Amino acid sequence: MTTATALSVDQRTIPNRLRSDERMGRIVAVTGAHAIILLDATDGFFDENAKGAEIGTLMKVETPTSITLALISALSSPTPSHSSQEQELRIVEVEFIGELPKDELGNPKSFRRGVSNYPSLGDLVYRANRNELAMAYACDAETAVRVGYIQQDPTIPAMIKVDEMLGKHFAILGTTGTGKSCTVALILRRILEKNPQAHILLLDVHREYAQSFKGMSEIITPDNMALPFWLLNFDEAVEILVGQQANRETDVEVLREIIPIAKARYMSNQRRDKTRTRDVLVENNIGVDTPIPYRTSDLTGVLEEYIGKLELRGELAPYKRIKARIEAISRDPRYVFMFGSLTVQDNMAAVLARLFRIPVNGKPIAILELGGLPSEIINVVVSVLARLAFDFGVWSAGKVPITFVCEEAHRYVPNDRSSGFEPTKRAISRIAKEGRKYGVSLCIVSQRPAELDPTILSQCNTIFSMRLTNERDQEILRAGISDAAASLLEFMPTMGAGEAITFGEGVALPTRIKFDLLPAGELPRSNTASFTKNWAKDLPDDKFLHEVVSRWRAQTYNPDSAGYSIDEGATVETGQTAAAAGDAPAQQPRPSLRRDSFMSPQIGAPLIQPAPQPSGFGKMTPAAVPLQPAPAPAQPEAQQSLASLIKQFRT
Numbered sequence: 159m160t161t162a163t164a165l166s167v168d169q170r171t172i173p174n175r176l177r178s179d180e181r182m183g184r185i186v187a188v189t190g191a192h193a194i195i196l197l198d199a200t201d202g203f204f205d206e207n208a209k210g211a212e213i214g215t216l217m218k219v220e221t222p223t224s225i226t227l228a229l230i231s232a233l234s235s236p237t238p239s240h241s242s243q244e245q246e247l248r249i250v251e252v253e254f255i256g257e258l259p260k261d262e263l264g265n266p267k268s269f270r271r272g273v274s275n276y277p278s279l280g281d282l283v284y285r286a287n288r289n290e291l292a293m294a295y296a297c298d299a300e301t302a303v304r305v306g307y308i309q310q311d312p313t314i315p316a317m318i319k320v321d322e323m324l325g326k327h328f329a330i331l332g333t334t335g336t337g338k339s340c341t342v343a344l345i346l347r348r349i350l351e352k353n354p355q356a357h358i359l360l361l362d363v364h365r366e367y368a369q370s371f372k373g374m375s376e377i378i379t380p381d382n383m384a385l386p387f388w389l390l391n392f393d394e395a396v397e398i399l400v401g402q403q404a405n406r407e408t409d410v411e412v413l414r415e416i417i418p419i420a421k422a423r424y425m426s427n428q429r430r431d432k433t434r435t436r437d438v439l440v441e442n443n444i445g446v447d448t449p450i451p452y453r454t455s456d457l458t459g460v461l462e463e464y465i466g467k468l469e470l471r472g473e474l475a476p477y478k479r480i481k482a483r484i485e486a487i488s489r490d491p492r493y494v495f496m497f498g499s500l501t502v503q504d505n506m507a508a509v510l511a512r513l514f515r516i517p518v519n520g521k522p523i524a525i526l527e528l529g530g531l532p533s534e535i536i537n538v539v540v541s542v543l544a545r546l547a548f549d550f551g552v553w554s555a556g557k558v559p560i561t562f563v564c565e566e567a568h569r570y571v572p573n574d575r576s577s578g579f580e581p582t583k584r585a586i587s588r589i590a591k592e593g594r595k596y597g598v599s600l601c602i603v604s605q606r607p608a609e610l611d612p613t614i615l616s617q618c619n620t621i622f623s624m625r626l627t628n629e630r631d632q633e634i635l636r637a638g639i640s641d642a643a644a645s646l647l648e649f650m651p652t653m654g655a656g657e658a659i660t661f662g663e664g665v666a667l668p669t670r671i672k673f674d675l676l677p678a679g680e681l682p683r684s685n686t687a688s689f690t691k692n693w694a695k696d697l698p699d700d701k702f703l704h705e706v707v708s709r710w711r712a713q714t715y716n717p718d719s720a721g722y723s724i725d726e727g728a729t730v731e732t733g734q735t736a737a738a739a740g741d742a743p744a745q746q747p748r749p750s751l752r753r754d755s756f757m758s759p760q761i762g763a764p765l766i767q768p769a770p771q772p773s774g775f776g777k778m779t780p781a782a783v784p785l786q787p788a789p790a791p792a793q794p795e796a797q798q799s800l801a802s803l804i805k806q807f808r809t
Contacts, residue, residue: 180285182217183250185277193228195250195283214646214670215310216286216294217252219277224259225266226277227286227294228252229668231645252283253645255667258293269294269666288313295666303348306673309657316660316671320349323620323664324561324599327590331607331631332624337655339682341622341673342563342603343370347680350374350522357515358523359547360563361540365529366682376512376524380531383495384509385542387454388502392417392446393581394538399483401534408476416464416480417446420456424502453502454484492532510550513543514560537579540570544585547598556597562589563601568609571602583611590617607634620664625653639668646670 187194195217211217211230219226232251239246254273258266286294288311295308297317306316330345332338347370350356354374360367368377390398392414400409421444444450461481465474488497510516513524526543528536547562564570564586571586572578589600590613602618604610608630615634626632632651636644639661646659646668653659656675661668 182211182283182285185219185279185281185283186249188276188279191254191273192231193252193254193277195252197248197250199245211250211285213648214668216291216667217250218284218286218290219281220284221257221275221277221281223275224257225290226254226257226273226275227269227290228254228283229645256294258290266290266293269296295669297666303352304674305345305348306671309670309672312672316669316673317666318345318620318660318664319666320353320664323662324349324559325594326619326663327593327600327602327617328620328622328662328664329602329604329607329615329618330622330624331604331626331635332658333626333628334605335655336624336653337673338603338605338624339366340656340676341624341658342565342601343367343680343682344673344676345622346523346563347371347676354520354522355518356522356561357518357558358561358563359513359543360523360525361543361565362525362527363529363566363569365527367525368527368683370676370680370682371523371525372679374521374523376515376521378512378524378526380492380495380527383526384499384505384512385496385539386451386499386502386505386509387496388421388451389449389506389509389542389546390538391542391545391581394541397538397579397581398487398535399480401483409480412461412464412476412480414446416457416460417452418444418448419460420452421448421450423456423460424452425450449506451502451504451506454488454497458484493535496535510546513546514550514558516558537570537582540564541579541582541585544582544589548585548589548593548596551593551596551598554597556595559597559599561599561601562593563603565603567602567604567614568606571611571614573609573611587611587613590614607631610634618662620662621660623647623650623659624657625655626650 181198183195183197185193186196197211211233213230213233215230217228217230219228229252230250231253233248234251235246235248237247254276256269256271257273257275258269259274261267291308291311291314295314295317297319301321302317302319304315304317308314308316330338330341332341346358346360350358350371362368368375387395387398395417396410396413399413400406403409425444458481461477461484465477465481487493490497513526515522515524526539528539531539544562544564547560550558551560567586570578570582572583586600589598593600600614600618602610602614606628607615607626608628612634621635621639623635626635627650632647636647639647646661649659649670653670656673657670658673659668659670
């Protein structure tokens with residue numbers, strides 16, 4: 159049978175609904191999951207007004223039992239012509255991705271991956287119409303949320319399947335300035351709008367997400383954070399109390415010996431009996447990593463006892479070093495959130511309740527602002543939080559699913575084995591490898607995929623890749639994806655802000671999408687400073703510098719420093735535009751860091767409210783602030799549930 163005859167037979171067998179679609183050409187080669195299409199110049203495709211094909215366009219081929227769908231993965235012209243009057247051969251390479259099975263009447267049903275009946279040579283190829291696109295990219299409306307629209311047809315929404323995406327982790331990647339923070343805020347907001355009883359913990363390195371989740375978030379800053387030091391495991395305690403000094407093995411062993419003793423003394427005091435410390439250790443199976451409260455005074459007391467017993471001068475050095483370090487760090491105002499409490503209480507349930515939003519109380523996301531924390535302790539804090547999230551999932555048997563969002567993830571799980579904090583890498587890796595079994599999902603946000611631990615990235619089954627210009631970053635993504643999605647990655651260096659290539663379990667098909675725009679009041683605070691605007695004026699005196707130095711020394715952070723401007727129309731902390739900000743009441747600055755800003759046993763309730771600082775260039779003087787009523791404590795059922803989980807974990 160000649161080609162012309164085959165085409166005529168095909169034309170007779172194609173339903174009328176397909177003949178009106180835009181014809182692209184015919185199949186001239188099929189190899190496994192790939193095919194080559196010869197574009198037909200007689201169908202109007204070469205008309206200047208016709209919409210051309212591009213990588214990622216969805217095509218269709220009619221078969222007797224289904225409509226086979228394929229993504230364009232490559233375009234070429236084997237014999238290009240120099241004359242616009244001459245017709246040239248143009249071919250398209252496609253990869254079959256799935257099909258729309260037909261019912262008894264020949265109407266397409268729901269999309270399914272894989273191909274049961276491959277097209278053959280000579281079959282006509284059409285551009286998928288709007289209905290077929292909608293069916294191919296459709297998701298369950300009950301569990302999916304919209305985040306934008308597909309690039310091929312702006313009328314088709316880009317949906318993400320929440321259960322599939324969170325159940326197997328996801329990553330948001332992109333160079334700085336591509337809209338990565340807006341994408342994180344958009345995806346999380348859409349999830350929270352549909353799931354108001356969610357439990358999300360977001361690590362906010364640059365203090366930019368607070369205004370994106372107004373009214374639905376618990377903002378945790380270094381000023382109001384409560385993360386008792388006794389929640390540290392041994393590796394984390396060594397990092398803070400010993401550090402990376404040379405020949406530290408002796409100091410580490412001393413710390414390993416005295417921590418269980420201090421925990422036993424605390425338990426003995428709580429029992430108000432005279433049980434010997436050794437008996438308490440054995441009876442309660444207390445180890446160096448058991449999350450039981452203890453006092454720094456007990457640690458120093460044990461050290462003093464050892465120092466009094468030792469006679470050789472050389473043996474005293476490790477004990478004296480640890481004792482001096484404990485006393486110094488207890489006085490350091492930067493560590494007030496960990497060592498600042500005047501009394502030690504067993505408030506582990508309250509800490510977990512606040513971090514993981516149990517109960518939710520209308521605030522399903524906790525935003526932990528890491529900006530302002532000492533650089534040497536940020537990794538330790540992230541390690542504690544990741545470990546607590548995983549352990550909570552284990553001991554709650556996954557009954558309360560938690561999403562752990564890690565911004566600037568390349569800081570904590572770097573590819574370089576010699577850099578980073580090893581306990582942090584282990585804690586996040588454990589969530590990536592085993593968290594799915596216990597209802598703990600991981601979101602990795604990074605601008606440098608090549609600097610991420612490949613083990614972590616390989617566990618993310620859904621990827622949102624925004625513009626990436628570095629060749630190493632692109633190669634990391636190409637290494638573990640299908641050919642169709644790999645061809646889409648060719649767009650990465652040239653995509654605009656707010657665009658992404660998305661693929662994986664959380665989306666129906668690999669595709670290029672454009673994210674929806676958030677309202678101005680919900681955009682993250684990630685604006686770039688206007689150099690020309692700020693350089694066009696001079697500060698009247700040096701009061702601004704004095705204020706900066708005061709905050710610097712007090713380790714307080716106020717992004718709304720007077721005399722600094724952002725671009726016109728850019729969002730400010732109140733969620734209004736810069737032009738309208740003058741009509742709004744002045745925003746209160748962030749509270750200063752004080753040692754009396756520790757947390758009460760009630761969830762999220764400071765015993766003493768921090769004193770605010772006045773705005774402007776004037777002298778920073780504390781103002782008296784009346785005590786505010788503490789928020790309502792957790793529901794009794796939730797408290798009892800957390801208490802029982804903690805008891806199981808400790809035993």
